[in-house]
Amino acid sequence: MKTRSLRIGFFLYLITYVMFILSENNSIANNFLSEIRDVSIHQDRLRFRKNLERLGEIMAYEISKTLEFEESEIRTPLQNTKVNTIQNHPILISILRAALPFYQGFSNFFDHASSGFIGAYRAKETSSLHEVNIDLDYLATPALDGKELILIDPMLATGKSFIKSVEALLQNGTPKMIHLASIIAAPEGINYIKESMSIPFKIWTCALDEKLNSKSYIIPGLGDAGDLAFGEK
Numbered sequence: 001m002k003t004r005s006l007r008i009g010f011f012l013y014l015i016t017y018v019m020f021i022l023s024e025n026n027s028i029a030n031n032f033l034s035e036i037r038d039v040s041i042h043q044d045r046l047r048f049r050k051n052l053e054r055l056g057e058i059m060a061y062e063i064s065k066t067l068e069f070e071e072s073e074i075r076t077p078l079q080n081t082k083v084n085t086i087q088n089h090p091i092l093i094s095i096l097r098a099a100l101p102f103y104q105g106f107s108n109f110f111d112h113a114s115s116g117f118i119g120a121y122r123a124k125e126t127s128s129l130h131e132v133n134i135d136l137d138y139l140a141t142p143a144l145d146g147k148e149l150i151l152i153d154p155m156l157a158t159g160k161s162f163i164k165s166v167e168a169l170l171q172n173g174t175p176k177m178i179h180l181a182s183i184i185a186a187p188e189g190i191n192y193i194k195e196s197m198s199i200p201f202k203i204w205t206c207a208l209d210e211k212l213n214s215k216s217y218i219i220p221g222l223g224d225a226g227d228l229a230f231g232e233k
């Protein structure tokens with residue numbers, strides 16, 4: 001697929017197959033991002049989860065602009081009027097457990113969406129990006145054929161959780177489009193996704209960070225999103 005890069009709206013970017021970065025221009029999204037990164041307020045777990053949820057709502061709004069709408073006529077108390085509503089409601093799939101607060105934001109806005117869940121975790125931590133293995137231990141998904149699928153994971157680090165999840169999901173049908181939704185992404189993960197995806201997709205993220213460290217954590221990142229939202233395992 002051809003790679004191109006262009007800025008969209010007030011905080012989106014587009015890279016190829018399409019990538020949107022929400023934090024490029026000033027907006028309230030940057031306040032939420034700044035708070036989830038700030039170690040001095042990380043003890044406020046409720047605020048951390050709320051900010052992930054708010055970023056999910058903002059991203060849902062931006063993704064909604066790319067969906068198909070249909071015109072219909074409804075009646076207000078005063079007269080008939082034409083309205084536009086989403087034609088093909090997206091399917092929301094969360095990669096457990098860190099995605100849950102971020103997912104809540106999508107679910108608040110896409111309130112007609114069906115949802116699915118995937119349990120994915122790093123099988124072992126190693127010093128090499130290519131040695132991070134992902135195990136899946138749970139998958140529950142609605143039918144996916146012809147759907148707009150939003151796959152949700154706040155940290156796009158190696159990209160391996162996303163790819164392993166997509167491979168498992170494709171056993172359950174072929175979506176029309178896969179939106180990979182993250183809050184912070186690393187270039188290494190984006191490259192891995194670009195090399196590995198075989199069907200149309202868009203990458204959405206609030207921030208594109210510098211790199212991965214030797215343990216495949218995103219730098220500067222925010223630490224472990226699952227632990228910050230729910231406590232250490």
Ligand code: URA
Pocket residue numbers: 098155157216217218219221222223224225226
């Ligand atoms: N998962 C996280 O929670 N943080 C990272 O930096 C990478 C993966």
